[in-house]
Amino acid sequence: MKNLILAFFLILGTSLMSQTTVTGKVADENGNPVPSANIVVVGVAEGTVADFDGNFTLTTSQTPPFDLKISSIGYSTATVAVTENNQSLAVILNENSTALDEIVISASRTPERIFESPVSVERFGLKEIKNTTAESFYGGLQNLKGVDINTNSLTFQSINTRGFATFANTRFMQLVDGMDNTAPGLNFVLGNLVGMSELDVQSVEILPGASSALYGAGAFNGILFMRSKNPWDFQGISAYGKTGITSQEAAGDNQYYDFGIRAAHAFSDKFAAKATFSFLKGEDWHANRTDDLANPGADRSNPAYNGLNVYGDEVGTVLNFDVLGGLPAGTVGSAFVSRTGYNESDLTNYNAESVKTDFSLHYRPFADDLELIYNGRIGRGTTIYQGINRYAVQGFTMQQHKLELKNDNFFIRGYIVSENSGDAYDTRFTAINVNRRWKSDLAWFGDYAATFIGAKLGVGSGVLATDEQAHAAARAAADTGRYEPGSAQFKSAFNAVTSDGDLTTGSKFIDNTKFRHVNGNYNLAHLIDDWADIQVGGSWREYELNSSGTIFTDIDGPITYQEYGGYMQVQKKLADERLKLTVSGRYDKNEFFDGFFSPRAGFSVTLGENRNHNLRASIQQGFRNPTTQDLFIGLDAGQAILVGSAPTNLDRDIRTFPVSQPGQVFTGGAETVQVTGRSAYENAYSLSSVGAFSATGDPTALEIATPGLVQPEEITAVEAGYRAQLGKFTIDLSGYYNSYANFIANVTTIVPLYGQVGDNSLSVLALANGDFKAYQAYTNSTVDINSWGATIGVDTKILGDFDLGVNYTFTDLDFDKVAFPDFRTNFNTPKHRVKASFGNTELFKNFGFGVNYRWSDSYFWEASFADGDVPSFTVLDAQVNYTVPGIKSVFKAGASNILNEEYFQAVGSGLIGSIYYVSWTINP
Template sequence: MKIYLFILSLFFCGITYSQTSISGSVKDNKNQPIPGANVKVAGESGGTVTDSDGNFSLTTSKKPPFDIEVSSVGYGSSTVSVTSNNQNVSVSLSEQETQLDEIVVSASRTPEKVRESPVTIERMTIRDIKKTASPTFYDGLENLKEVQMNTSSMSFKSINTRGFATVANTRFMQLVDGMDNSSPLLNFVLGNLIGVSDIDVASVELLPGASSALYGANAFNGILFMNSKSPFKYQGISAYVKYGATSQKAAGSNDYRDYGIRVAHKFDDYFAAKANFTYMNGTEWWATDYDDKTIDGRDRSHHNYNGINVYGDEASTNIRSVASGLLNAGAITPAQFTVFNSILPNENVSRTGYNEIDLTDNKVRNAKIDFSLHLRPFGNENLEVIWQSKFGFGNSVYQGANRYYLNGFSMQQHKLELTGKNFFVRGYFTTEDGGSSYDMLFTGLNINRAWKPDATWFGQYAGAYVQSTLLGATPTQAHTNARNVADTGRFLPGTPEFQNAFNQVTSNPDVLVGSKLVDNSKIYHSDANYNFKDLIKVAEIQVGGSYRRYDLNSFGRIYTDTPQFGGIKYDEYGVYTQVQKKAMDDRLKFTGSVRYDKAENFDGNYSPRVSLVYTAGEAKNHIFRGSFQTGFRNPTTQDQYIGFNVGNAILLGSAPDNLTRYEETLPVTSPLGQALVGGTSTTIDGNNAYYNSYTAQSAQAFAALAPTDPIAASALLVRTNVDLVKPEVVKAFELGYRAEVKGFTYDINGYYNIYNDFIGNLTVVAPLYGTAQDAPNPLLGPTDPGAQSIDALATGNTRAFQLYTNTDIEIRSLGFGVGVSKRLPRNFEVSANYNYAEFDFDQAKDPSFEAGFNTPKHRVKASFSNDNLFKNFGFNISGRWSDEYYWESTFADGMIDAVTVIDAQISYGLPSLKSVIKAGATNLGGREYRQLIGPGLIGQQYFLSLTINP
């Protein structure tokens, strides 16, 4: 009792009133229970849902008589009169389309019918999850309207909406039971690694497009809500076992297993608890794209090959420049140097790399554990205290600037939440451990270097090339002979020498000799919301806010958090308010909200949203909506503090203090450069990248022309002129229409977005000496700073950087979506949707900036199902088609082909065992496809599952 009084004294919203309790059951017209049905008091937005047996209990401060409303997707609604306290009611619902009456929460942070939602909302119910033709509910999200899925590996899938797709999707937020489950280190969601189990999902809601007005900076391009089942409502032991196979031309056929169990118990009206465990393992889609990253048509036979899924061949140098190094090292005489210099071609040669499939075990694993304790001090929903802990472990492949194998990666979240009828207060923290994860590019590079240093390999290559040429070999033959000589004794996959080198490299975080990724970063977050609807009747008013602290700790491997400078910590906070008001006999609903957010390194931002929803028709079955909002996105931790060597460039964040936190000492080989820096090396920092560099595009143009016309080549150079990164802003306009007409449900929406200060990447080349200038003049001689920078470029004394900055060019995107569904006679259902997406960016005005829209212009999805074709038997067939589109990223660019994918499943229920058997297959056509450049082609997957629900 003391605990109860203590909580009561802290939280004024625990004040209780005279209560009326109602209990009962909800069944269909075949006397079968309907789980997940919504039950609410007429005129109020709050309510409850039925459990797996169709039972419910509801407590309200209203005194009888009053009405309760009961509804469920696929059934008509029903109104029942309550005339006394503790009344028990039985409700029967008839099957029909009533999707517009489904209750959602995410659009306005308050329960409301779909028909009243001020913005587009997509959802997946328990019923949808049960009938999905995909291996998991998370995979099944790909069939929702607006959703674009980007598959980096079998267990790492990134959801995107409305364009600008990436694997590292920092513009999209994912909440699991109110917790942002993005990586603290990387700021983006790792698929369902630490999400929720199929048998613990209560509902999934998706808001495509800008949602910053209520949810802050990271909800810039959309937000996904995954809500798990309450142990007060869903009790007992549930379990599933899934077995099958994956099939891919490169990897062959391989076993696939997925297991899960959920245990939940309501001890009494005051206390309940639950625990979940799932485990999945299989074989990864093998990544075997051996096209060259930059030159179409180039293959392994080329002397400067850089394969997409080959690592170690990034080590490349101008073979003619090797002669100078051999001369300086005393390996050749001046006379031999003259011969070398006349024979060696003025072109780059790369080392021989290793295939990705030789640098991983190609296995995917994921284990999820979570448990929660639920305390209701007053025995009802007026106050509930929740402690929840979630753990995710596994192996997967993540693709960013490079490909990374997340080996033994783990992430955990812990939350304390107090929630009631009109409020919530929660705090949680997220922490992760990189385990034995490693960077595949540096794995390949440093296995090669462990066998033979780059200088030695290139020296041997140059010597063999010259010797072959003197013996009469053609240039092609000379390159082949030179590689064979330089590669003699190379560590080959499968040998003990290779394995020993692999083990040493992947266990060392020093990029000069190793490839291990080190991470122990954390996020601390708290947020709160209060709804004044019981205190203020003129309108529904909410207020809320959030606070977040980032604590980055990569030990200097990824960020500039080296021991010299210490860890990186910074804060963000935000506050918001929302007003909703109905008029015209509740046919017109106004929603207005505004949010203010402040990040430590940037000025504050306001995000307003205004929307109107009008319900027309005698049956209120035509709903029109329009909204406008301004959203923003703060630069991520990567945008601000990364200092990551990815081989061909340094990824460098632009927080003001980060420019000096990053330092690197590099060798200087040019005689002029050595005279200028006073030695054979020099130290540079981030200021060189932002304030003394050339755009990579102009540096490449210079390199191509310099051997034949150095003066004209110098005129092509363009000095980098960029600002430090700042928040990006979007103005989002949306119109929509929902309707139910003659059994058809329609949902049509269109949007138009205007982006300013869009955040992207810019690659630059910084000379190690001299001063970068527009069109420097080499004729001014070695005393001129511009001419000195030309010498640095010509002799390879440079460092490439990938900067995070904003474009000054306004970017616009537009699109629309159409969805229609129909429940046919004899329990058949059919649905289809179409999405169009386009963007406008004047590339000529900012030629070095990559917007990365990465989205098909046209997408079509459809499904045909019947969950009761005959007794206990159901099926579902779903298909999707997407147009071809161009993929741009820091890893690789390329065209993604148009693709058609068909998935299907059949199910059979065993009521006596409370079980369902399901058999399914994905990509029935068998044509392998990809959704971005880099990962393996997606093949087929077959599975057979048994699910037991109490």
């Protein structure tokens, strides 16, 4: 790394020979400042942003004369000439420009207008943050076309594009000032729980679809980029306060508040610093569904009841009352019986909290564009996470620390991301083990059976009870003395269980995983007289898994592994800058897999006499490495045992199980057997065939499961689009087709505890005796999976200055579920979505308002926690805002889901209610 930095300094020598400084102010036709206007040197990847008062300072390696382009959403682009060093400019922007004139960086790693981007890109800047109707800027992203947000909890929202959405969204990347915001052990982004304060957000860009050619393995199904305000251009103290209520039928009305502060100052032309702090607290959305998905219509009187948001009742067994009572077959019969569970509300307090701090030091040794940055970001949050179970994430902490050296032509950065699970725990295992601390499963089922048999035979009363009466009596007897929620015994057991990381006796979630990352990029354009935009770069990452054996199979110590990659992109403008060609390629290597090459080729062409039409098309290949959990998980989640398929992982996962009929034939006389994770892949039956065997008793229905060890997932993505400015109408249309190979997903296999699958004797006997375990294997689809979709957005002004926007998104999946019944794609995306916005940023002087409408089609939700239908829903958000320039303040009142029509986006999560809020932002 030392040699790499020295090489960069040597190459930089030519760019440090001379510098030109330009200052100025950007204002509208009325003389009002235009904050956050983009100032870009024409033909060069150099630029800056105006501050709140419209002032800017630009330092560039270009020698006058050259041109600057100044743009801001809502205004036409202006071009001004720079003829001398230290020139001062007064720039006037006229209204009536469109979002297509906004400058983005993410699509090509260089500044360019959205209008000319070779791929689809969505942008959310300071103006959108001010006018968002959602309670936060992050929630406001769901109003962008083609962007979905699944609400897991009040403080955890998961962004997704183009399908395959779960809360553990491992196919979507989020970069915050260039740092991957993925939680290292969880392998997915926790929304903005430990992200960025809205006071420090300069812009948000979203690239839907694959971008592996520039961003590597994680950039598979979309990327979100957040850029913060630097302390040179955005100085001073900013603050906001926000309060209101959350309203939900299950939770009632509860106070919600959020506040933050940002301070930034340039102490000289060489040194600047900034710091931000924000705090949010509220009541999370309660999840209180008690229906039994496996037995529709069943209630707690059913002996096999297993409620959706009721935990502990997953522990069940078949009780053969005739065998247990020594009775002739058919006397009393048998039944599947589950233990009595606890409601989710008994197991968590539903606190939602987010605390975020961010601080950075900026040093420019030569008072020019060469800059050394240290950035530290620490977030702490409390939320609910729904994975295979529902987790109460309390005090989860994630830290990011970065050191970066950059100028307008290059950057090299190294950073570390680490997480600490805090006091997080699994609510399902909390209920299971609180029950067991009071009474063992063996004792509970024994009491149940004895009481049931006695009631059916009329022992003591002389009256023969019905099955319903006998089951009620049996449960009441077995539950006698059970710890009631709120009691001292319950609290004591709860505290003991949630502080114990062994899931056989506790429920604590332990994770201190981290990763280290180094990446760099160099733009060679200035070295070749801007003949073309040529970029080269690379990255290296090391994972360190550390869960003390509670999540991963790292019981003997942390597990480490590495991956690296490099890329190159060439972008060239031709035909009077109407045609832009882009070609890029990247090679990546993970130590467990063969290297992968990701190429991308695209073009955009500007048409029309006024250059107001643009066509674009691109094709690229991408890949996604298996996650840390895909490779090294070793977790008994209750419903199934999860075993990652790294070759070194299969034999590290060793578990001991009791068997129902110990004997010389298959257990050597032992009461228990040992099974390794390898059995999930090499000695198991398919889930559907075991179901058929259970229904028919026919062993020929059994099929051997043969999941292969997980390999990188691949995608071929084709996209085409059209953008146009037709008078007052802006049109943005795109369509895509994605073809996936080696699609990574989970397959549930059934492992017999003795015998070899296919022997038609011992393994079948194990199934018949109930001596088997469900395992979740991590593997790849044996067939290609395809998806496709399209978006169209139309924006215009009506009735003078009123903004109106409408967009529609279509998404569909092509997968033969009948041929592969046990394979789960987790597509989880509605086929049709419609969004609309209406408002006016200046209805009258300093007063604006906005309304957002969203409608989602119904869809099927498929995830490890539960499957089921999600009904269609409609959401209406609204806000009004008033600006007081004299005190640099914006006052806002608004509501999310103002109609209070509660809805859910995933089976098992809480219904989403309404948030009503007022806010005051100073110096936004």
